[in-house]
Amino acid sequence: MVGITSIGAYIPIYRLSREEVGKMWLTKGSAGGRAVAGYDEDTVTMAVAAALDCVKGNGRKVDGLYFATTTAPYKEKQSAAIIASAVDLDKECDTADLTNSLRAGTTAMKGAIGAVESGAATQVLVVAADCRLGAPKGRFEQILGDGAGAVMIGSTDPIATIEGSYSIFSDFTDLWRTNNDDFIQSGEVRFIEEAGYIPTMQEAVQGLMKKYSLAPADFSKIVFYAIDSRQHTDMAKRLGFEKSQVQDPFFGQIGNTGAAQVLVSLVAALEEAAPGDRILVAGYGDGSDTFIVRATEHVSTMHHRKPSMKDMLARTVPVDYGRYLSWRDLIPTEPSALPERAEPSLAPRWRERKVIRALYGVKCRKCGTPQIHTIGQSLRVCIACRAKDEFEDYKFSDKRGKLFTYAIDKLQPTKNSPGLNGVIDFDGGGRWICELTDYDVSKAATGMPVEVTFRKLSQGKGIVNYFWKAKPVLE
C-alpha cells in the first residue's frame, strides 16, 4: 500500500520577534516570532537539511526527488538537482521542481503518490521549502516564516498510508509575484478570503469527505493551509473540526512557511500520531489538494525522532531587525574593507563537484587514511603514505567531528559577524578547515562536537556558491 515511509523537517534556528518588527515601524507587532533563514541559508539549503533528515537511517533506494517551492534560487536551473546532489542520491533518480504555487508541496506529494502507485517509482522523496519575502513594514513581513518539510513516498513498511485524495484547481488570483516582484502582492484581504480561500477549501475538503463517505469525526487530526492563525482557526470551525483535532501550524513560533507549510505540519502530526489515526491533509493555492493519511503500526518509530519538531521549535536564537534586513539583502550595508574575493569560477567548481556534492574526500586503499583538501583540490598522492592514485571515494557529509582549534574572526566579511572558523577532526579520521555556522561564539571551545551542513558559501553577482560548513551538534 502506498504511503509515507519517512518524514523530515528543517526550521532555521533564527527567530525575528514580531514585537521587534512592530517597534521598528511604531505599530503593534503580533505575538511570537517568525523563523528566519540564516544569512547563508535559502530554499535549497533548507530543503537539503529536511531531505537529509528524511533519508536518515533509510538506506533504501530513492528513485525520485520532487522539490516544491515558490522561492527557487534560480529562475532557470533546477533546484531539485542541487538538492539530490547534496543528499547524494543515485544518478538515475528522477528530479523535478514544482513551483509557482503555494499548493506545490501537496501537488508534489500527489505526483509522488501517483508515481509509486503506478510502479514508475519505488520511493520518491518530496521536499518543500520556502523563504518568501514580505515588503518591510507590511503584513507579510510578520506573517511569513522560513522552513522546509519532507516526506518519503513509498510502499514498504509505511508509517502512514494514503487512503484517498481529492483535488481541484481554481484560477483565482489572491497572492502573486510577477517576474519583477521581490515581494508578495495581494488582493484585498476580505475579497481573497471570501471569494477564494473559504469556498475553495470547503469544496475540496467536503469533496474528499463525500468521495470517501467520511465525516470530521472520523479524523483524529486535520492538517491544512491557512495564511495566518485567525484564518486557520476560522476555517477549522467552518469545516466542522473541533479544536482538539487541529494540528498546530506553528504560526506563533515559525510563521507561514508557504509551500512547505502543510508538509511541516504533517511531520509534526505524524510525530505524535497513534497507529490507526486518520489525518486529513489539505493544501491550498490555485485550488486545493486533499488527502486521507492513516497512521500504521510503524508510526511509533517516528515518535522519538531527533531532532523532533519540538526540538526545532525549542532551539532558537533571536535575530534583530537590522540583521534580518541585511541577511535578506533588504538594506545596503557598508562593504568590508578587506580586498574583495574573486567570484567563483564555473570550471573549478565543476572539477570540485564531488567535494561540493556530499563533501566527498578520499580514503587511501594502501594505508586507510581518510583525507580531504581544504579547498577541494583533487588529491592524487596520499598525504600519509604517498601512494599515488590509490584512493577510493570517502564521504564526509554524514560524519561528525570535533573542533580541534578555532578562530573567531571579526574581520571576516560575513553577514553574521564575527565569523567562526575551525579545524575539524572527523570521527573516523580526516581533517578539514572550514567556516562554521549557527554558532554561539561564547560557546566555541576546542573539542566541541560538530556536524556539517549545506550552505551558501557566497553569493555574488553570479551563481549561488553552495558548499558545506560545520555547525555545533545540538543535542
Added chain:
Amino acid sequence: MESIKDKVAIVGMGCTRFGERWDMGVEDLLVEAAYEAYEDAGIEPKDIQAAWLGTVFSGMSAMTLSPLGLQYIPVTRVENMCATGSEALRGACYAIAAGVCDIALAIGVEKLKDSGATGVKGPAIIGDNTDGSSSIGSGYSAPASFAYLGTRYFSHYNLAPEEGKRLLAEIAVKNHHNGSLNPKAHFHNELSVEQVMKAPIVAWPLGLFDCCGVSDGAAAAIVVRADMAKRFRADPIYIKGMAISVGARQGTIGSGYDFVHVEENTRAAQAVYEQAGIKNPRKEISCAEVHDCFSTHELVVYEDLQFSPRGRAKEDIDAGTFTLKGELPVNTDGGLKCFGHPLGASGLRMMYEMYKQLQGKAGPRQVKNPRLAMTHNLGGNAGAGVGCCVVVGNEK
C-alpha cells in the same frame, strides 16, 4: 651535498623606511633600497652581474626591476609568499656559490597600501586555481588563520585565556619597544601590556596589537663570493646556512598535527643549524629576526627554532630572554609587528637588521658581541606553509 656555509658574503645592504608610503611607488622603493645597498657595498650599478627580485603582489616578471636601469643582465623574479624576500636572497646566494656570477643583487619590494583596502589581498591560497578561483576556500582573514595557533596553544598547555593573552602581549610590547628605537620602522610607539590586552579583538586571541603592520617597503642585499668579500669591506657578513621547508599541507589534510608548532619552521631550523654546524641554537645564536606576523606565531617560533623547549616559551618570555637586554634578543628592529610587513621585502629587511647587528652598527638596539644571527620567515599558514631560515655570521 655541500653546505653553502662560508661560500657567499653580504657586502652591502639597503632598506627603505617602512610604512604607509603614500609618497613612494614601487619604483621609488626599489631605487631607494638598491642605491643604499650599492653605496654600502661601494659598488656602481654596472657592477651587478645578476639580480633576484622578490615580490608577491607588486609586479609581474623581472621587468618590475626595470626602474633600476640595469643593462641587460639576468634578472629573476621570485615569489614564495611571506618568505619571498628570503627567497630572492637564496637565489642570488646560490648563483654566487655556483660560480656563475661574482656580484649579485637580491632585492624585495611590496607596495601593499595602493590597494585601497585594509589588510592583504587574500586568500591567494597556495596552489589554488589562479588566485582565489577555487570556489570553496574558506573566507577567513589572515589573523584568523594564526588565531588557530593561539586557541590551541592555550588549550594544549592549559593556559588560562588571560594568561595566554598576557604572554602574547609581552611579545608585542617587546617588539614595539625595539621598533621605537628604529627610525625606519613603520610604528614608533611604545605599548604597555595593558594596552595590548585591552585592544579591540581582531580574531581571538589576537587583538589589534597582536597583528603586524601592513606596510610598503623594500630592502636589498649585495652578495659576492666569500673569498672576494674583504675587497669590498672590512666587515662582510658570511652566509652560514639557508634552508626552506615546504610540506604537503599535512597539517590541514591529515589529522594529527597539533597546531602548537609549525613543522615547516621546525624542519627549516633543523636544516639550517646542520648546515651552519650549530649544535645548541639557544647558546650559539646571538640574535634573531623571526616571523612575528601575529604574536601567536612568534610564541611558537621560539620553540620551533629551539630557543625554548616545547611548551616552555612562557618561562623565557617571563624571564625577558628575548628582549634587547636578554639572553637571545629576538626582533631587535621591531619585527614585522612594529617595523612592518611588506611581504616581498620582509626577509631582506630582517637580514638588514642582522647584518647591522653583526657589524656593530645597530645603534641603541645593538646586541652585545654578536657572532651568529638568523632570520626566519613563514609563508602561508600553520599546517600548510613555507618555512625559511637563514643563518649569518661575522667570522669566516
